[in-house]
Amino acid sequence: MAARLGQRRKWADRIMRALCISATVIGLVLLASILATLFYRGFEAMSLRVFTHITAPPGSEGGLLNAIVGSLIQSLLGTAIGTPIGMLVGTYLAEYAKNSWLGNAVRFVSDILLSAPSILIGLFVYQILVLPFGGFSGWAGVAALAIIVIPIVVRTTEDMLQLIPNTLREAVVGLGAPKWKMIILICWRSAIAGIITGVLLAVARVAGETAPLLFTSLGNNAWSTDLSKPIASLPVAIYSFAGSPFEDWIALAWAGALLITLGVLGLNILARTLLRSRI
Amino acid sequence: MASASLTAPKVAKRRASSLGDRIFAMLCQAAGILVLILLGALIVELFIAGLPAFRAFGIAFVTSTDWDPVRELFGAGVSIYGTIVTAILAIILAVPLAFGVAFFLTELAPPWMRRPVGTAVELLAAVPSIIYGMWGFFVIAPAFAQHVQPFIIDTVGELPVIGALFQGPPFGTGLFTAAFILAIMVLPFIAATMRDVFEQVPPVYKESAYGLGATTWEVMKGVVIPYTRVSVVGGIMLGLGRALGETMAVTFVIGNANRISTSLFGPGNTIASLVALEFGESEIGSLKLASLLALGFILFLLSFAVLATSRYLLRSRLKA
Numbered sequence: 001m002a003a004r005l006g007q008r009r010k011w012a013d014r015i016m017r018a019l020c021i022s023a024t025v026i027g028l029v030l031l032a033s034i035l036a037t038l039f040y041r042g043f044e045a046m047s048l049r050v051f052t053h054i055t056a057p058p059g060s061e062g063g064l065l066n067a068i069v070g071s072l073i074q075s076l077l078g079t080a081i082g083t084p085i086g087m088l089v090g091t092y093l094a095e096y097a098k099n100s101w102l103g104n105a106v107r108f109v110s111d112i113l114l115s116a117p118s119i120l121i122g123l124f125v126y127q128i129l130v131l132p133f134g135g136f137s138g139w140a141g142v143a144a145l146a147i148i149v150i151p152i153v154v155r156t157t158e159d160m161l162q163l164i165p166n167t168l169r170e171a172v173v174g175l176g177a178p179k180w181k182m183i184i185l186i187c188w189r190s191a192i193a194g195i196i197t198g199v200l201l202a203v204a205r206v207a208g209e210t211a212p213l214l215f216t217s218l219g220n221n222a223w224s225t226d227l228s229k230p231i232a233s234l235p236v237a238i239y240s241f242a243g244s245p246f247e248d249w250i251a252l253a254w255a256g257a258l259l260i261t262l263g264v265l266g267l268n269i270l271a272r273t274l275l276r277s278r279i
Numbered sequence: 280m281a282s283a284s285l286t287a288p289k290v291a292k293r294r295a296s297s298l299g300d301r302i303f304a305m306l307c308q309a310a311g312i313l314v315l316i317l318l319g320a321l322i323v324e325l326f327i328a329g330l331p332a333f334r335a336f337g338i339a340f341v342t343s344t345d346w347d348p349v350r351e352l353f354g355a356g357v358s359i360y361g362t363i364v365t366a367i368l369a370i371i372l373a374v375p376l377a378f379g380v381a382f383f384l385t386e387l388a389p390p391w392m393r394r395p396v397g398t399a400v401e402l403l404a405a406v407p408s409i410i411y412g413m414w415g416f417f418v419i420a421p422a423f424a425q426h427v428q429p430f431i432i433d434t435v436g437e438l439p440v441i442g443a444l445f446q447g448p449p450f451g452t453g454l455f456t457a458a459f460i461l462a463i464m465v466l467p468f469i470a471a472t473m474r475d476v477f478e479q480v481p482p483v484y485k486e487s488a489y490g491l492g493a494t495t496w497e498v499m500k501g502v503v504i505p506y507t508r509v510s511v512v513g514g515i516m517l518g519l520g521r522a523l524g525e526t527m528a529v530t531f532v533i534g535n536a537n538r539i540s541t542s543l544f545g546p547g548n549t550i551a552s553l554v555a556l557e558f559g560e561s562e563i564g565s566l567k568l569a570s571l572l573a574l575g576f577i578l579f580l581l582s583f584a585v586l587a588t589s590r591y592l593l594r595s596r597l598k599a
Contacts, residue, residue: 013494015363017387023379024388024396027470030463034414041417088310096307106311108590110317115517115586116579119551120321127324131563138281147317148521154314164559182301208407211526211555235409242413257410266403270400 015101035261042258050259055221055237058246063258066223067237070138071260073225074217074233075207078143082149083199086186089150090157095183107158114151121147122212138227141217145206152205157200160191197271204267208260210235233242234260291376322579329573335566346537346553348560353570355577357537361547362578365454365529366522368543369461372517377466381473386495396473404467415460418451420532423459424451428544429456447542450534455543457533461525465518472514472593476507513592520586524578528552550578 047065056062089106097103121144129140164187170181188195213219219236220229228230241253332340332353343354384397417582428449436445480503504511534546535556548556554571561568 009494009497013496016382016496016499020379020382020387023376024383024400026376027380027403028396030397031406034406034410037414037418038410072468085310085313088307089314092307092311093371096304097311102308102311106314108587110314110591112583113314113318115582117526117551117582119524119526119554120325120575120579123328123554123572124321124324127328127572128320128522150314150317178297178300180299183303204405210407210409210411211551213556214555230468235407235527238409238413239498242409242416242531252412255414260407261410264405264407265402268402269398 041254045255070232071234078145086153094161119211122215126215136218138231144212160194200271256273325576331569332573362549368458372462377469408527411528420451476510516589
């Protein structure tokens with residue numbers, strides 16, 4: 001009787017272990033399938049032309065140069081605007097408002113923004129920047145991406161500042177330094193690796209964002225780096241090409257998809273190794 | 280006299296530094312308030328922009344299943360239905376997988392394996408939405424149409440009550456495929472939360488259970504899960520919040536039809552996919568555009584409620 005119960009418990013354990021291992025294998029196989037598809041279809045379509053020509057009508061030799069440049073401009077500018085704001089907010093939460101109601105409210109709202117649907121941020125920017133200022137523009141796209149960057153940087157900045165031991169802060173203040181010097185010269189400097197990680201993750205996140213750009217920078221099939229006009233971006237170009245019935249446009253979409261995924265995953269892995277080597 | 284000349288410059292200097300302090304503190308606080316204003320403005324702007332639709336259709340906008348641009352009749356019923364069904368179905372598919380991954384990473388995997396496998400699962404979260412859309416459209420949908428769906432229709436579809444959910448022609452695209460893609464996208468978020476809270480269980484509890492002769496699974500079932508239950512639900516809600524608002528991936532695979540089909544294999548739409556598709560064809564100032572923005576407002580309320588609940592349930596983890 002007891003032996004049979006023991007057998008049953010052992011079998012239950014073995015079955016659950018097997019199920020959990022298969023769940024992990026399924027997860028890994030799905031990632032592998034995505035990457036394999038991207039590499040197979042992406043490399044097939046990849047050529048120098050992708051980097052040297054701008055988007056063109058189907059049938060004519062086109063590339064993705066304007067989309068790549070547009071994506072770089074918008075992602076980098078969006079991050080450049082969002083990062084300082086996010087750092088200040090994170091500093092406010094960690095150094096000034098640990099338990100105040102305002103601090104808790106800001107932390108709550110920032111966490112909501114972090115997971116809020118990005119399409120809503122696109123609609124919001126459409127309402128406040130596209131409609132009043134007469135049309136789609138690169139600046140609106142930059143603003144939408146900056147709003148997405150802020151909560152990511154807030155989270156990492158606050159987390160990293162909380163890791164700094166209080167004795168370090170006390171030592172600085174004990175030497176007579178004002179608080180702002182303590183924060184900028186000691187706290188930020190100690191937390192810089194973590195904050196850079198957050199910024200890299202933010203770049204990776206906004207580089208792949210499509211939905212907010214559909215309503216803000218719209219996309220542009222001609223060469224344009226003017227931020228006051230509609231500007232192309234890689235995800236939006238992929239979206240419109242992948243949904244088209246033309247073979248060569250779909251191939252270009254795969255090439256773009258491979259580029260963007262390599263960039264995003266590369267940034268993620270870089271951010272992780274950077275953080276690990278410093279801790 | 281001497282003491283006065285000693286202290287005088289000190290006071291002046293301290294004043295200068297306290298000015299710097301005040302400016303910096305004000306900058307930080309202003310940035311914090313800016314974040315509050317951003318979210319507040321987002322709510323207000325979406326509501327104001329959607330107001331014409333709420334005025335024209337009243338509360339019936341939420342339940343109406345019309346979407347007829349010609350007759351200017353718009354309703355949110357179908358897309359709300361699609362949003363909720365795909366998100367919940369995605370959670371049903373993702374939770375067992377996420378639990379398995381988290382259990383594997385915390386209890387079963389040899390130490391050298393934990394980091395690479397954990398990173399690989401987290402990379403699933405980094406893949407952009409549009410890539411999932413392309414992969415779903417060009418790889419998963421054909422595979423579903425040729426192999427998975429015919430099989431399910433022939434087996435589960437024959438069952439009495441739940442069979443109705445799995446009938447109809449195997450298009451490949453549809454609510455079920457959208458939910459499947461969403462499940463893969465939210466899997467890493469749920470798995471990461473579960474792994475983090477599982478790791479916070481004090482080792483003493485687990486060791487005492489092992490000391491009584493419990494198997495690994497029994498420790499999981501009897502100690503780890505009861506201890507972390509609330510946070511696990513919080514992690515699942517976080518996944519649900521993410522699934523509600525996913526746009527690009529869903530737009531590719533859901534089939535984009537404005538009707539409620541009883542079968543999960545039928546086409547449908549979600550709030551996000553409808554907005555993404557129809558936005559470009561709406562004129563400024565039209566009732567259609569207002570309806571789309573009203574849909575955005577409803578989506579915001581939905582995801583705000585879910586995300587706020589998630590954060591409330593995860594508060595113990597946030598404090599730790």
